[in-house]
Amino acid sequence: MATTTDETKKITLRTADNQQFEVDEAIAMEFVTVKTFFDENPDAAQEPMPLPNVSAKCLSSIIEYCKERRSAKDDAGTFSDEFAKAMDSESLKEMILAANYLNIKDLLEMLNQAVADRIKNKSVEYVRRFFGIESDYSPEEEAKLRAENAWAFDGVDPDDDDF
Amino acid sequence: MSRSPESPISHKTNPNPNLTPNSDHYDENFNLKPPLSSINPKSKSRTLTLPDIWFKEQALKHVIYKMQHQQQQQFHRPSASNTPSASPPSEPDLTSFQSLSVDPAAPDCTSLLSDELLLRIFSKLPISQHVSNSLVCKRWLYLSGRSVRFLRVTDWLFVVSGRVFKRFPNLTDLDIVRSCIRKPRSSGILVTHKTMSVNVDISYSLNGFLEETALLPSSSVDQGLKMIAEKYPTLQRLVAIGASEEGLLRIAEGCSMLQELELHCCGDLALVGISGIKNLQVVKLIGFVDGYYNSIISDIGLTLLAQGCRRLVKLELCGCEGSYDGIKAIGQCCQMLEELTLSDHRMDGGWLSGLSFCGNLKTLRLKSCKTIDKSPGLDEHLGSCFTLEELHLQQCQIRDKQSVKALFLVCENVRDIILQNCWGLEDDVFSLASICRRVKLVSLEGCSLLTIKGLESVVLSWKELQQLRVVSCNNIKDTEVTPELATLFSVLKELKWRPDSRSLLSSNLEGTGMGKKGGRFFKRSKD
Numbered sequence: 001m002a003t004t005t006d007e008t009k010k011i012t013l014r015t016a017d018n019q020q021f022e023v024d025e026a027i028a029m030e031f032v033t034v035k036t037f038f039d040e041n042p043d044a045a046q047e048p049m050p051l052p053n054v055s056a057k058c059l060s061s062i063i064e065y066c067k068e069r070r071s072a073k074d075d076a077g078t079f080s081d082e083f084a085k086a087m088d089s090e091s092l093k094e095m096i097l098a099a100n101y102l103n104i105k106d107l108l109e110m111l112n113q114a115v116a117d118r119i120k121n122k123s124v125e126y127v128r129r130f131f132g133i134e135s136d137y138s139p140e141e142e143a144k145l146r147a148e149n150a151w152a153f154d155g156v157d158p159d160d161d162d163f
Numbered sequence: 164m165s166r167s168p169e170s171p172i173s174h175k176t177n178p179n180p181n182l183t184p185n186s187d188h189y190d191e192n193f194n195l196k197p198p199l200s201s202i203n204p205k206s207k208s209r210t211l212t213l214p215d216i217w218f219k220e221q222a223l224k225h226v227i228y229k230m231q232h233q234q235q236q237q238f239h240r241p242s243a244s245n246t247p248s249a250s251p252p253s254e255p256d257l258t259s260f261q262s263l264s265v266d267p268a269a270p271d272c273t274s275l276l277s278d279e280l281l282l283r284i285f286s287k288l289p290i291s292q293h294v295s296n297s298l299v300c301k302r303w304l305y306l307s308g309r310s311v312r313f314l315r316v317t318d319w320l321f322v323v324s325g326r327v328f329k330r331f332p333n334l335t336d337l338d339i340v341r342s343c344i345r346k347p348r349s350s351g352i353l354v355t356h357k358t359m360s361v362n363v364d365i366s367y368s369l370n371g372f373l374e375e376t377a378l379l380p381s382s383s384v385d386q387g388l389k390m391i392a393e394k395y396p397t398l399q400r401l402v403a404i405g406a407s408e409e410g411l412l413r414i415a416e417g418c419s420m421l422q423e424l425e426l427h428c429c430g431d432l433a434l435v436g437i438s439g440i441k442n443l444q445v446v447k448l449i450g451f452v453d454g455y456y457n458s459i460i461s462d463i464g465l466t467l468l469a470q471g472c473r474r475l476v477k478l479e480l481c482g483c484e485g486s487y488d489g490i491k492a493i494g495q496c497c498q499m500l501e502e503l504t505l506s507d508h509r510m511d512g513g514w515l516s517g518l519s520f521c522g523n524l525k526t527l528r529l530k531s532c533k534t535i536d537k538s539p540g541l542d543e544h545l546g547s548c549f550t551l552e553e554l555h556l557q558q559c560q561i562r563d564k565q566s567v568k569a570l571f572l573v574c575e576n577v578r579d580i581i582l583q584n585c586w587g588l589e590d591d592v593f594s595l596a597s598i599c600r601r602v603k604l605v606s607l608e609g610c611s612l613l614t615i616k617g618l619e620s621v622v623l624s625w626k627e628l629q630q631l632r633v634v635s636c637n638n639i640k641d642t643e644v645t646p647e648l649a650t651l652f653s654v655l656k657e658l659k660w661r662p663d664s665r666s667l668l669s670s671n672l673e674g675t676g677m678g679k680k681g682g683r684f685f686k687r688s689k690d
Contacts, residue, residue, distance in 0.1 A: 097275055112280070116287035124298045136300050145304070149294050152321035155314050155338070157291040 032103035084114035385410030392417025411436025431464035438471025451482030465489030486511035494520025512538030519546025539569030562587030590617025
């Protein structure tokens with residue numbers, strides 16, 4: 001097991017940019033990916049576990065989130081909101097990928113909601129900029145699509161009145 | 164197609180056809196109305212944004228991470244969430260909800276977000292955002308469409324070209340009525356009836372609002388229904404117009420989970436097809452609509468319906484013909500029927516007694532009926548629908564005392580009586596309501612002939628009365644409330660007493676100058 005003098009077992013994780021983090025076992029086990037790894041390889045705890053898809057920045061934020069959430073059980077909602085608000089869109093996206101890779105359900109859910117809130121009811125251009133997506137429609141295709149959206153159907157807009 | 168910066172990795176991985184839907188989706192001759200403005204293709208100059216710079220350097224690393232990630236997945240088998248498979252599917256899988264493989268070679272940032280993740284984000288957005296999300300990029304168009312469950316199609320080509328299935332593969336509720344009615348190109352006039360609305364132009368005024376040629380022929384509708392049956396096996400609700408037996412048979416074969424069906428311009432023959440749809444619970448059939456179309460549903464159709472759809476819970480018949488036999492068949496076969504609504508019915512006299520066969524009926528509604536029952540027959544032969552709890556009469560003509568009496572006799576156990584805007588409800592007609600001994604709730608709205616005397620005699624006879632609502636019954640005066648009535652009011656659980664709508668209205672308008680004669684209103688100088 002990891003070398004430590006105090007009671008709590010620690011697990012070492014190595015991020016993509018080669019930084020090592022020592023994490024309380026309890027917190028590390030919230031990362032289902034890590035948990036599964038150790039469940040299947042109990043001996044692997046001798047070495048730091050590689051996390052090639054997670055940067056140090058992300059991992060430290062994730063650890064901070066998990067720690068805070070454990071200690072502030074009742075205030076979980078407001079803490080999450082603040083946590084998400086503080087992130088810029090780039091970090092938000094990175095965090096989602098990391099949380100998805102590490103398989104942390106609650107964090108992922110919260111981050112997904114945060115992204116959804118940020119793009120809710122925003123324009124096409126805003127959404128593209130947020131995600132860094134370049135439109136792959138030609139002008140004709142886009143015009144056809146807009147016509148289709150306007151003329152071919154309705155009911156997708158909840159404000160549509162039923163007659 | 165303009166793509167993002169050349170990615171150094173593009174030669175390594177296959178462009179995933181699934182996530183960059185091919186232009187064949189767009190090359191079809193899709194003769195929609197031409198775009199409202201002609202757009203000159205602009206030369207797109209790419210300005211580098213932060214994500215581009217970030218990813219340009221990181222792109223290669225990310226691919227390697229992904230490959231390692233996939234390797235690790237196979238090694239670790241994380242089980243909790245639906246993790247994507249390691250290899251991209253060979254052909255676009257637009258119908259399943261399973262997560263597809265992770266990112267294609269496409270260099271845009273969301274390519275790293277798997278379909279599954281994006282879908283989760285979309286699920287937190289309002290459905291109306293689909294329209295703008297569809298314009299973000301092609302991947303989003305098809306991904307976002309997967310969450311849409313309800314659609315009203317307004318363009319027939321959208322159905323027959325197959326576009327609707329590609330864009331919205333997971334519909335459970337589909338309404339194609341408006342797409343089957345040809346719109347005159349230049350019409351700005353929309354005529355709305357209770358069940359449908361139609362664009363018209365001036366030349367239609369002689370033949371009614373809907374020319375025969377404006378409705379799509381049944382053969383075409385059936386074609387569409389055939390495609391719908393193939394593509395939407397989990398469809399739960401369908402609204403169609405002008406369908407015939409063949410189309411409905413296909414639906415019966417393909418959509419075994421269909422629970423709700425609404426058929427406009429439906430005739431007896433079409434109902435042959437409906438018998439295959441075993442799980443139908445809610446059915447609405449519209450046969451005849453004055454000024455629009457004339458399709459006949461008679462006892463034949465009603466019997467076919469009854470024998471085919473034994474699980475029926477709610478049935479609404481609009482403009483249907485038929486008689487005692489049809490209602491009897493429904494009563495006998497549809498043992499679970501709880502709600503029956505007849506709108507503008509054209510049933511033969513004597514149908515009321517057929518209701519006694521409906522062993523589970525709880526609610527009976529009559530809407531816009533010109534007569535209740537032309538010749539209900541002798542009281543002794545009427546029978547009774549013992550389970551009936553609610554009786555609603557809306558905008559019906561109830562001058563004929565004989566048929567009103569027959570109705571109350573059939574509904575003698577009813578608990579709730581709701582009368583709205585019915586013509587001919589005079590005191591002696593209303594007095595027939597005391598045939599029903601167990602009334603707990605009565606709601607009268609817009610009954611302008613009823614007086615306090617008529618109301619009182621009936622209401623005091625109802626010993627179990629708990630709720631009374633009287634709204635806009637202009638002949639009932641507040642000042643005439645008797646002491647007995649007042650006592651009754653004090654013991655009721657619920658009382659809504661607003662008979663004099665006129666005074667309510669005028670008190671609200673005081674000081675505004677409205678409701679006074681036009682000339683004076685306009686002459687008044689600004690205060």
